[in-house]
Amino acid sequence: MRTSLLLLLFCASTIVFAQSEDEKQLKSIYDLALTEGQGYDWLNHLSNQIGGRLSGSVQAELAVDYTKAQLDSLGLDRVWLQPVMVPKWVRGTPEFAFIETKPGLTTNVPICALGGSVATPDGGIKANIVEVKGIEDLEKLGREQIEGKIVFYNRPMEPTLISTFESYSGCVDQRYAGAAEAGKFGAAGVIVRSMTLRLDDYPHTGSMSYGDVAVANRIPAAAISTNGAELLSATLKLNPDIKFYFKQNCKQFDDVQSYNVIGEIRGTTHPNEIMVVGGHLDSWDLGDGSHDDGAGCVQSMEVLRLLKETGYKPKRTLRVVLFMNEENGLRGGNKYAEVARNKNEKHVFALESDSGGFTPRGFSFNCSDENLKHIQQWKGLFEPYLIHMFVKGYSGADIRPLMDQDLVLAGLRPDSQRYFDHHHAENDTFEHVNQRELQLGAATMASLVYLIDKYGTIPNTKIKG
Structure with a gap:
């Protein structure tokens, strides 16, 4: 009886310690994002110096070059371009x-x-x-x-x-x-x-x-x-x-070559288990694509930077993917999944941000019931940041082709009330993105990635349906 009581007290103290450690890590992520965030500056360049990035356009290729250079500057373990053929449609x-x-x-x-x-x-x-x-x-x-x-x-x-x-x-x-x-x-x-x-x-x-x-x-x-x-x-x-x-x-031309932009931090103990975070680099030619999906791209880049700057050493390989051609073909997402299958890469988690740079509310998950319950245990860690939504639902178009693997798919869910005011229109521009809301989204994504990496997912529970 005494041994059982001691074991119970030990387990309880371990949980409290882990909770405290996780609280500290999340606070350091949010503090860094809100005081030294870089995503807003990256988005400023994408939006105001490059502009709308329709697949196959000169602007799309400038965005590839720019984001690769920014990822190179972060000191990641590897940064590369993944070729993909994309459609070229011109409005005229x-x-x-x-x-x-x-x-x-x-x-x-x-x-x-x-x-x-x-x-x-x-x-x-x-x-x-x-x-x-x-x-x-x-x-x-x-x-x-x-x-x-x-x-x-x-x-x-x-x-x-x-x-x-x-x-x-x-x-x-x-x-x-x-x-x-x-x-x-x-x-x-x-x-x-x-x-x-x-x-x-x-x-x-x-x-x-x-x-x-x-x-x-x-x-x-x-x-x-x-x-x-x-x-x-x-x-x-x-x-x-x-x-x-x-x-x-308007006119449709022959397909042209473009690229997915990829950067990664190699895992320390499970390097062959890959966690992806990403958004789509292309946009429509009306406006400058700040919410759809420049915001998701810079938030995804920020995830790796925030974890690196807070000193966290991931167990699993963390990979940011800026997908090309989500808007009119999904070629980038399909190509990434195809290459992953051909290389027998093991993905355990994928998170997409493609719902605008508005105030984050939580996440929707495409995963097994077991994994959803596992993740919902962490809701309390997010409550101080007003993140409350951890529900089953749609994850994202570019990560969906990975679904045949045994993994958890997730989508960042910001407040959606203003998103379709700007979606695919001339007023999807930089001045409609709030810096603080954008960085809160990046911190929320980085916090979930940290927890998934630290505690893992429940394997052999594939998504049903």
């Missing part, structure tokens, strides 16, 4: 559109071509409009009501959903597949309401796909600002015979 001259209520009586509205769209004919397209709330409405209308017209997808993001990402998921199909589906009914083109909850004059671009539609049969697709969509819908109700005109000059 600015798009133009108007609503015509009578011949010669027009009102201009803001639009932008969707990424991957074909151009309009040189003279543009002018046609009657048919408004729908989603792809499912096309079948109800049939070819006789759609052929030769411009389909106007006007399903807004659902405002009652607190998670704006859930709201986004509920209507993004009209942007991604709307042109391919409308083309089957003979539509001349498509206009899609921008994916944002705010009423403003910024059209939001984003990727779209024609699927297996032959190039000759593809129709042009553009996004219209939410204010423009409201005006178009209201005008159409008053006069169903109005016409809509739009012109865009």
Whole structure:
């Protein structure tokens, strides 16, 4: 009995000591991030000196060179570039559109071509409009009501959903597949309401796909600002015979070579177990991609710097990956996973930041129930920093291709209420990123990486589904 009591007291004291040690380590991470953070300066350069970094562009390659140089300066064990072929789509001259209520009586509205769209004919397209709330409405209308017209997808993001990402998921199909589906009914083109909850004059671009539609049969697709969509819908109700005109000059070129940018600190005791943290280096060409996803890139770089500067020696190999081509192809994420499989690399954890540089709230995990319970034991360590969310959910597009391995996938979850105000739009710019919020996110990521590295994950509990 006495032996058991002593053992119990020893275990309790060990847990208290470990808790105290972990509290000190997290505090040192947060203190360093908030007083000597470098991520904001890195983002300033990416945003204001380089700008929008669409895959295949000169700016994307400048970003590769810049971030590699910054990682080289951190004194990591290894920094390298991983080649990947990426698509090259160019927007061309600015798009133009108007609503015509009578011949010669027009009102201009803001639009932008969707990424991957074909151009309009040189003279543009002018046609009657048919408004729908989603792809499912096309079948109800049939070819006789759609052929030769411009389909106007006007399903807004659902405002009652607190998670704006859930709201986004509920209507993004009209942007991604709307042109391919409308083309089957003979539509001349498509206009899609921008994916944002705010009423403003910024059209939001984003990727779209024609699927297996032959190039000759593809129709042009553009996004219209939410204010423009409201005006178009209201005008159409008053006069169903109005016409809509739009012109865009985008073009798809052959694939070009680009790179994932990778840096690592080699583990001291389990170097063959790899932990990844990353974001995507490419962005859309509207704005400068500060929130999507310059913020995630610099936060991921900061994770390795913060751990190194606080004197932590990781047991496992920590790797930062700045993925190329998440926005319009996911080539970087797929290439990284392919190379990892070919080299028989063992990944045990991957964390992605691709939800903006806003105030961190916690993490969503794509992992087994056993690993989620294991991680949730650390919630108390994060409470002083107002981090409360440790839930099952989506992790990130670029790390998802690693899912076939026995590992835990995680996504940083910042406050999402303002994210879609800027997502894929001209106002995704540096002045909308708050330095303190950005650095809090980096510290939160570094703290989770530290705890995962120190205590490990539960092996042989693969993700279900």
